[in-house]
Amino acid sequence: MNIYESEYGSHxxxxxxxxxxxxxxxxxxxxxxLAIRVDLHDPVIQDNGDTISCNANTDSGSxxxxxxxxxxxxxxxEQRKRKEGKRVxxxxxxxxxVREFTQNGKRHFHLFLFLNKDAYYHLGDFNLDEDTLRTMIxxxxxxxxxxxxxxxxxxxxxxxxxxxxxxxxxxxxxIYPGDLLNRIDYLTKVKSKNFDDGYRSxxxxxx
Numbered sequence: 001m002n003i004y005e006s007e008y009g010s011h012x013x014x015x016x017x018x019x020x021x022x023x024x025x026x027x028x029x030x031x032x033x034l035a036i037r038v039d040l041h042d043p044v045i046q047d048n049g050d051t052i053s054c055n056a057n058t059d060s061g062s063x064x065x066x067x068x069x070x071x072x073x074x075x076x077x078e079q080r081k082r083k084e085g086k087r088v089x090x091x092x093x094x095x096x097x098v099r100e101f102t103q104n105g106k107r108h109f110h111l112f113l114f115l116n117k118d119a120y121y122h123l124g125d126f127n128l129d130e131d132t133l134r135t136m137i138x139x140x141x142x143x144x145x146x147x148x149x150x151x152x153x154x155x156x157x158x159x160x161x162x163x164x165x166x167x168x169x170x171x172x173x174x175i176y177p178g179d180l181l182n183r184i185d186y187l188t189k190v191k192s193k194n195f196d197d198g199y200r201s202x203x204x205x206x207x
Contacts, residue, residue, distance in 0.1 A: 100201075
């Protein structure tokens with residue numbers, strides 16, 4: 001494993017290279033790209049003796065189900081807009097995720113999502129009556145866990161200042177906004193990851 005160092009300690013170099021590659025692919029297709037940082041958590045499973053009070057599906061396929069669900073929701077949103085006669089901007093979802101664990105062993109994922117900023121320029125509020133980007137992301141994770149949105153909406157967290165506008169000319173000249181590179185380093189850190197359980201600790205869109 002090729003490692004580099006930063007204020008967060010040791011990092012996996014290939015993870016950073018693949019995240020940067022996803023960003024560059026996105027801005028080459030979408031001159032202005034919206035980047036969003038989001039955290040996806042597993043529910044707390046409480047063992048009350050004979051019964052476990054959580055039926056969430058937290059197997060290793062949950063992150064793939066999330067990305068597939070979000071893609072389907074974005075496609076449905078585009079179709080609805082077309083039917084309503086609204087202008088639809090082409091959009092390709094790209095993403096990068098890492099799997100980490102808390103000290104007590106609870107799994108969570110840190111992600112970057114990349115979309116066409118002309119198609120989606122803000123997260124919007126969480127509202128099940130509206131197809132805001134925030135609602136689609138949150139409900140996609142709930143769907144991946146086989147939970148209702150009411151049961152699982154608190155498991156999706158959006159860090160402060162979680163949105164970035166990436167401009168093609170800047171990115172292709174290796175100019176990144178604000179603390180974006182620091183946040184990428186946070187995802188690629190070795191600490192909090194488990195490389196020995198046979199499951200992937202990193203994933204990235206291939207398109």
